Amino acid sequence: MSHTSSETTWMPTGTTGLIFNEPLLWEQGAEGRCGMSVPESDVLMSPLDSELVGDGPDWPNLSELDVVRHFTRLSQWNFGVDSNMYPLGSCTMKYNPKINERQAALPGFAGSHPLLPESLSQGALKLLYDLERYLAEVTGLPAISLQPAAGSHGELTGMLIFAAYHKAQGKPRHKVLIPDTAHGTNPASAALCGFKSIPLASGEDGILTPEMVDELMDEDTAGIMITNPNTLGLFENNIKEVAEVIHAKGGLIYGDGANMNAVMGIVNMADVGVDVLHLNLHKTFSTPHGGGGPGAGPVCVTEALRPFLPVPRVVKEGDTYRWDEDYPQSVGKVHAFYGNFGVLVRAYSYVLSMGPFLKKASQLAVLNANYIKESLKEVFHLPFDRVCMHECVFTDKYQEQHKVATLDMAKRLMDYGFHPPTVYFPLVVHGAIMIEPTESENKETLDRFIAAMRAIAEEAREHPDLLHQAPRNPKLGRLDETLAARKPCLCG
Ligand SMILES: *Cc1c(COP(=O)(O)O)cnc(C)c1O
Numbered sequence: 463m464s465h466t467s468s469e470t471t472w473m474p475t476g477t478t479g480l481i482f483n484e485p486l487l488w489e490q491g492a493e494g495r496c497g498m499s500v501p502e503s504d505v506l507m508s509p510l511d512s513e514l515v516g517d518g519p520d521w522p523n524l525s526e527l528d529v530v531r532h533f534t535r536l537s538q539w540n541f542g543v544d545s546n547m548y549p550l551g552s553c554t555m556k557y558n559p560k561i562n563e564r565q566a567a568l569p570g571f572a573g574s575h576p577l578l579p580e581s582l583s584q585g586a587l588k589l590l591y592d593l594e595r596y597l598a599e600v601t602g603l604p605a606i607s608l609q610p611a612a613g614s615h616g617e618l619t620g621m622l623i624f625a626a627y628h629k630a631q632g633k634p635r636h637k638v639l640i641p642d643t644a645h646g647t648n649p650a651s652a653a654l655c656g657f658k659s660i661p662l663a664s665g666e667d668g669i670l671t672p673e674m675v676d677e678l679m680d681e682d683t684a685g686i687m688i689t690n691p692n693t694l695g696l697f698e699n700n701i702k703e704v705a706e707v708i709h710a711k712g713g714l715i716y717g718d719g720a721n722m723n724a725v726m727g728i729v730n731m732a733d734v735g736v737d738v739l740h741l742n743l744h745k746t747f748s749t750p751h752g753g754g755g756p757g758a759g760p761v762c763v764t765e766a767l768r769p770f771l772p773v774p775r776v777v778k779e780g781d782t783y784r785w786d787e788d789y790p791q792s793v794g795k796v797h798a799f800y801g802n803f804g805v806l807v808r809a810y811s812y813v814l815s816m817g818p819f820l821k822k823a824s825q826l827a828v829l830n831a832n833y834i835k836e837s838l839k840e841v842f843h844l845p846f847d848r849v850c851m852h853e854c855v856f857t858d859k860y861q862e863q864h865k866v867a868t869l870d871m872a873k874r875l876m877d878y879g880f881h882p883p884t885v886y887f888p889l890v891v892h893g894a895i896m897i898e899p900t901e902s903e904n905k906e907t908l909d910r911f912i913a914a915m916r917a918i919a920e921e922a923r924e925h926p927d928l929l930h931q932a933p934r935n936p937k938l939g940r941l942d943e944t945l946a947a948r949k950p951c952l953c954g
Contacts, residue, residue, distance in 0.1 A: 718740065722746045
């Protein structure tokens with residue numbers, strides 16, 4: 463790259479020479495080529511065999527090397543956290559240690575069948591039981607269901623619990639408060655449960671104030687859904703006072719804990735007043751994601767809400783584990799069998815391997831985000847200039863005068879070898895650029911990312927065209943995103 467700033471010595475990019483075009487397998491190969499040579503059969507073919515061979519599928523004829531290269535090249539078109547920094551805000555694209563994959567792939571786990579009797583599944587049941595205990599320790603909330611398959615699925619389960627709780631109190635409620643800094647899935651989950659979501663503007667410094675919550679809270683409101691840290695990457699400093707306002711009028715606090723990567727082992731969610739919280743095991747607890755699943759969004763609740771959790775629940779009697787369905791107030795089942803077991807094994811392995819270092823992971827995630835924030839705030843507009851948590855949010859305000867927008871800069875980052883950050887989210891910030899470095903990145907990588915962002919800010923002033931044409935180094939240039947969304951081509 464010729465446009466990197468002077469302090470950068472090495473960028474993991476700069477060559478496109480080894481990214482190959484790749485035809486379909488059917489367009490390759492030649493008659494008679496095959497993956498391996500086996501000796502000529504000395505057994506006579508039976509009529510049945512020749513029939514099958516004669517009408518076999520139209521497979522291409524390829525050598526082993528043809529096949530290996532084909533799939534290796536295709537894999538090189540991909541970008542993942544194993545390639546380079548992936549600072550996608552709100553997504554926690556951190557490195558997932560391979561040891562946790564290894565544990566989930568152990569035949570005893572990968573091959574266990576959910577219909578096996580309890581007596582033959584004691585190991586799996588113990589794992590689920592212990593994982594619940596560990597997550598209770600991390601969150602401070604004592605009762606947990608591991609069933610939900612995603613963060614939003616956890617929210618849905620949480621809203622079902624809200625509804626079941628108020629029904630049990632003898633007075634169903636119909637509204638849920640949702641701040642403008644909550645994740646977009648929150649209002650959708652509330653609506654799916656029949657609640658009307660009431661939008662709530664956050665205060666000037668990007669967080670909630672108890673006064674604003676008090677104005678909207680009433681006896682027909684089931685509670686509030688708070689994303690904490692919120693989608694601006696800020697900690698809700700007033701969460702305790704907000705919780706008091708809600709509780710005083712009989713409401714509940716839902717904590718969207720998808721951003722737990724900032725506060726693991728630091729914030730006790732029960733102490734700050736949260737009644738129901740979901741975790742994203744596929745963000746914080748070592749399941750790779752980004753390809754659409756599988757995931758897990760366990761729901762953690764206070765003792766008072768335990769009766770409403772989904773069934774079945776794993777219980778321990780003496781040294782034996784079993785499933786218990788006998789919870790008449792339960793919201794029922796929310797997933798086939800017991801949830802996505804492989805994801806739960808990864809989380810179990812991750813928690814055990816990290817132990818007290820979970821707290822350190824959060825501290826480093828916060829430190830890294832603040833390092834980026836401080837290093838870039840001169841060149842990118844920072845709408846909320848305060849200590850951030852695991853992610854920081856900039857805008858394209860300083861670049862607007864050069865007719866360069868957030869999208870152009872995100873695309874240009876690919877030319878520097880980085881995955882673009884989250885853009886145009888959260889919606890409350892115009893032209894948002896949301897960066898979440900995670901704890902996985904070392905200082906050299908952070909410095910390279912900062913250098914790339916600074917170089918881009920300089921290009922915006924000096925060579926805006928470069929940005930309008932970006933990206934140029936990846937295999938494909940700028941795509942028409944509207945067309946791609948409207949007319950997806952899914953068949954290759
Ligand atoms: C990712 C995320 C969700 C949704 O989680 P999914 O597993 O994608 O459904 C909800 N809330 C927040 C704050 C998130 O970051």
